[in-house]
Amino acid sequence: GENVEQHPSTLSVQEGDSAVIKCTYSDSASNYFPWYKQELGKGPQLIIDIRSNVGEKKDQRIAVTLNKTAKHFSLHITETQPEDSAVYFCAASGPSGSARQLTFGSGTQLTVLP
Amino acid sequence: GAGVSQSPSNKVTEKGKDVELRCDPISGHTALYWYRQSLGQGLEFLIYFQGNSAPDKSGLPSDRFSAERTGGSVSTLTIQRTQQEDSAVYLCASSPRGSNTGELFFGEGSRLTVL
Numbered sequence: 287g288e289n290v291e292q293h294p295s296t297l298s299v300q301e302g303d304s305a306v307i308k309c310t311y312s313d314s315a316s317n318y319f320p321w322y323k324q325e326l327g328k329g330p331q332l333i334i335d336i337r338s339n340v341g342e343k344k345d346q347r348i349a350v351t352l353n354k355t356a357k358h359f360s361l362h363i364t365e366t367q368p369e370d371s372a373v374y375f376c377a378a379s380g381p382s383g384s385a386r387q388l389t390f391g392s393g394t395q396l397t398v399l400p
Numbered sequence: 401g402a403g404v405s406q407s408p409s410n411k412v413t414e415k416g417k418d419v420e421l422r423c424d425p426i427s428g429h430t431a432l433y434w435y436r437q438s439l440g441q442g443l444e445f446l447i448y449f450q451g452n453s454a455p456d457k458s459g460l461p462s463d464r465f466s467a468e469r470t471g472g473s474v475s476t477l478t479i480q481r482t483q484q485e486d487s488a489v490y491l492c493a494s495s496p497r498g499s500n501t502g503e504l505f506f507g508e509g510s511r512l513t514v515l
Contacts, residue, residue, distance in 0.1 A: 292442075318502050329404070329491055329506030330443070375442060379502050388502065392442040 288313040290378050292391030299366050300399050307394045309376035310358040318379035319352060319359045320388070325372045333374075334361070366398045402426060404507035406492050412513045413482055421477045421510045423492030430496070433504065434467055434477050437489040446490075449475065482514045 289312040299305045311319075317338035322330035336343045336350045336359065343350050347366075352359040363370055373393045380387035405424040413419050425432050434446040445459040449469045460466070464482075469475040479486055489511045493504040 290442075295440075320502060322504075322506075327508065329493070329508050330504075331506065332503045335502070388445075388504070390443040392440075 288316060288378055288380065288387075288389040290376060290389050290391045292376050292394060294394060295392065296395045296397070298397045298399060301366060301368060303366055305361075305363045305366055305370070305396055305398075307361045307374055307376070307396070308358060309360070309378075309391050310356075311378040311389075312357070313378070313380065314354075314357065316378040316380055319350070320377050320379075321348075321350060321361050322375045322377065322390075323372045324375065324393075330375055363396075366396075368398050368400055371396055371398045404492055404494055404505055406490075406507035406510050408510055409508065410511045410513075412515065414515050415484060416481055418478065418480045419482055419512060421479075421490050421492075421512070423475045423477070423507060425473065425475070425492070425494030426496075426505055428496065429494035429505070430472065431494060432469060432475050433493045433495075434475070435491040435493065436461075437491055437509070439488075443491065446477070479512075482512075484514050487512055487514045 292309045320335035321333050323333045324330040334345050334348050334350050336352050347364050349362045373395050375393050376391040377388045407422045430451045432449045435443040437443055447467045448456040464480045467477045489509040491506050491509045493506045495504055
């Protein structure tokens with residue numbers, strides 16, 4: 287089955303700096319890669335996703351890049367703000383791209399220091 | 401509200417007791433998932449319901465765990481004879497039928513502590 291590894295497990299950055307979180311996956315058939323943000327005491331919420339037919343996707347201060355050859359994808363947050371502090375999870379999904387086949391990484395605790 | 405609702409938000413129980421956790425999905429969402437989140441860990445898939453189809457129970461860690469979904473809506477996750485290693489946050493999520501985005505809509509979770 288799919289295996290998703292996520293690094294780093296914790297990340298601290300100064301407000302205004304950029305943050306990068308990286309994930310690798312094992313199943314070359316995976317074709318859907320979402321990122322979820324989990325604030326303290328809340329459930330995870332989808333913030334951005336990418337499918338295997340594109341290499342990069344941006345939404346304001348966040349972007350995701352995908353390298354299918356190397357089987358890794360990354361989340362980039364620019365101009366970080368204190369409200370970006372949260373746990374971020376990457377995930378990979380099998381050929382159908384359905385939520386049922388999602389395998390999650392172990393999460394990254396991002397702290398943005400004021 | 402229109403989100404996924406879970407109860408109780410917190411549950412403390414003694415080892416060996418049974419617990420029931422409830423999930424009320426977003427109205428109209430036919431797919432429902434249970435995940436377990438242990439401290440410092442990722443999201444571990446437990447079980448998946450889709451409409452009237454037989455549930456996918458492949459993630460349940462032992463026969464002490466079971467879940468049902470009545471009327472295609474509310475779901476209950478039951479843990480029998482709880483053990484300390486069952487302590488975790490249990491998250492429920494739903495998604496719309498036919499969605500090809502894969503987006504899951506999560507509740508805030510039920511934190512279970514087994515003493």
